[in-house]
Amino acid sequence: MDATAREAQSGLEWRVTVPEGASVTVEYESGLAGRAWAWLVSCVAVLGAKVSGFAKKVWKIGADDPRRAVHSLKVGLALTLVSVFYYTRPLYDGVGGAAMWAIMTVVVVFEYTVGGSVYKGFNRAVATASAGLLGLGVSWVASKSGDKLEPIITTGSLFLLAAAATFSRFIPTVKARFDYGVTIFILTYSLVAVSGYRVDELLALAQQRLVTVAIGIFICLAVTVLVWPVWAGQELHLLTVRNMEKLADSIEACVDDYFAADAEEEEKRDPKASKSEGYKCVLNSKASEDSQRNLARWEPAHGKFGFRHPYGQYPKLGAAMRHCAYCVETLHSCVGAEVQAPEHVKQLLSDVCTRLGAQCARVLKEASRSIAAMTVSRELDLAVAEMGTAVHELQGDLRDLPFSLAKEPGEASLIDAMPLFTMASLLTEISARIEAVVEAVDTMASVAGFKQPEDDDEKKGDAELKLKVHPVNESDSDEPPENNRSKATV
Numbered sequence: 001m002d003a004t005a006r007e008a009q010s011g012l013e014w015r016v017t018v019p020e021g022a023s024v025t026v027e028y029e030s031g032l033a034g035r036a037w038a039w040l041v042s043c044v045a046v047l048g049a050k051v052s053g054f055a056k057k058v059w060k061i062g063a064d065d066p067r068r069a070v071h072s073l074k075v076g077l078a079l080t081l082v083s084v085f086y087y088t089r090p091l092y093d094g095v096g097g098a099a100m101w102a103i104m105t106v107v108v109v110f111e112y113t114v115g116g117s118v119y120k121g122f123n124r125a126v127a128t129a130s131a132g133l134l135g136l137g138v139s140w141v142a143s144k145s146g147d148k149l150e151p152i153i154t155t156g157s158l159f160l161l162a163a164a165a166t167f168s169r170f171i172p173t174v175k176a177r178f179d180y181g182v183t184i185f186i187l188t189y190s191l192v193a194v195s196g197y198r199v200d201e202l203l204a205l206a207q208q209r210l211v212t213v214a215i216g217i218f219i220c221l222a223v224t225v226l227v228w229p230v231w232a233g234q235e236l237h238l239l240t241v242r243n244m245e246k247l248a249d250s251i252e253a254c255v256d257d258y259f260a261a262d263a264e265e266e267e268k269r270d271p272k273a274s275k276s277e278g279y280k281c282v283l284n285s286k287a288s289e290d291s292q293r294n295l296a297r298w299e300p301a302h303g304k305f306g307f308r309h310p311y312g313q314y315p316k317l318g319a320a321m322r323h324c325a326y327c328v329e330t331l332h333s334c335v336g337a338e339v340q341a342p343e344h345v346k347q348l349l350s351d352v353c354t355r356l357g358a359q360c361a362r363v364l365k366e367a368s369r370s371i372a373a374m375t376v377s378r379e380l381d382l383a384v385a386e387m388g389t390a391v392h393e394l395q396g397d398l399r400d401l402p403f404s405l406a407k408e409p410g411e412a413s414l415i416d417a418m419p420l421f422t423m424a425s426l427l428t429e430i431s432a433r434i435e436a437v438v439e440a441v442d443t444m445a446s447v448a449g450f451k452q453p454e455d456d457d458e459k460k461g462d463a464e465l466k467l468k469v470h471p472v473n474e475s476d477s478d479e480p481p482e483n484n485r486s487k488a489t490v
Helices: 002-010 032-064 066-087 089-109 114-143 149-168 172-177 179-193 199-226 232-258 263-268 279-283 286-296 313-335 343-373 379-407 418-448 454-469 481-486
Strands: 014-017 023-026
Touching (some): 066 089, 066 199, 089 114, 089 199, 114 199, 114 232, 232 286, 232 313, 232 418, 343 379
16 A cells, blocks of 8 residues: 555556456546636636627627717717817816816717707707796896795796696607707706806806807717718618618518428528518618608708708608518518418419519619619609509419319319418508509609609700701701601701
């Protein structure tokens, strides 16, 4: 045992003698320090992996839309500019200790879009000025009423105005356009009412705060408009175009998935790459459309969007698209339904349904191109007419389907074809709802004054130019003048 103990102390292995005389090797377990070091290394590795994953997510957010990174830099630039009034002695002496209000104004007013900054800036300016003036008036009246009535008038006015302003936030129009202003009004009036200063000191304080708030608002609007501006009107316009394209791709993909050759081909498709679920973006975009519509109203004229651009038409167009998307959602549920029509029954309507799905997608894509370019599309009416023709063909094939089933070998019946009837009926309903979308597009084109196609204007100009270059001499012809004018070289 002594030799064995010495061997264990000098080496890293234990040797145990068994009755048969054979030996086995047992690994030596590391000590407490080794286990702690391994645990520390694993923690560092896990932390590094999490930091790396977070960095990749941040980079992806910035790479997907670089304007987000630019917005962050714009906020930093605005705060840097407004801090000059706080760190520079001459400017600080001009505005006094109220310079901090300019920094607070930049923090709360600066928004991602121009419309958001204008909305908050206007509301803050009007609410601060009105609450300040009203507070000064109430304080003056209270000071002239005596020591006993002064607290009653001050607290009573605070109670009534705060209650009335809070209740006004439940009014839909006030909620949509002046909700932030009402909040600032309550805050400013409360500060003025309970400040406890004399009227002359309140007047000086109100003047300083109004000046600093105006400085902060001016810097916010200048940076927002002049440095890579993001317009809410354009965002709303592009959102409508993207939703229409996704809805078109969703309809076409759903029809193709339903009439896939077999289940194996459908399973091979990448779910992430499938466009059949694009209708979900349309269904979930109402809140974004309403928010951007409200902010776009505050924006000045820019690009193709004038002062009276009909932003109110976009929610109506979005409602028409959502009405269609609800039907597409039901169509998508038919693709993965447990009860399916036999494959040979599906093939009876495969061609006409695929053609109708393609025509529906074509109409929506043509409408999206018309909205994107803000021009009247000549191809849209033709696409709608061809979609109507495809609908009539599908209805004719549906009427002939019982006779076609009777000719098919096997025991196929109308009961087996009911899922196919449902799918065809949904496709017909989708085409009808697409016509409502086209009507909304036509209304927007009429109200917004979409331009006519450029090629028509160019052809008209070329025709007028050729008429001027090649006039027809009426005296050289024996025909009446009316016929001579019709022979002008065009």
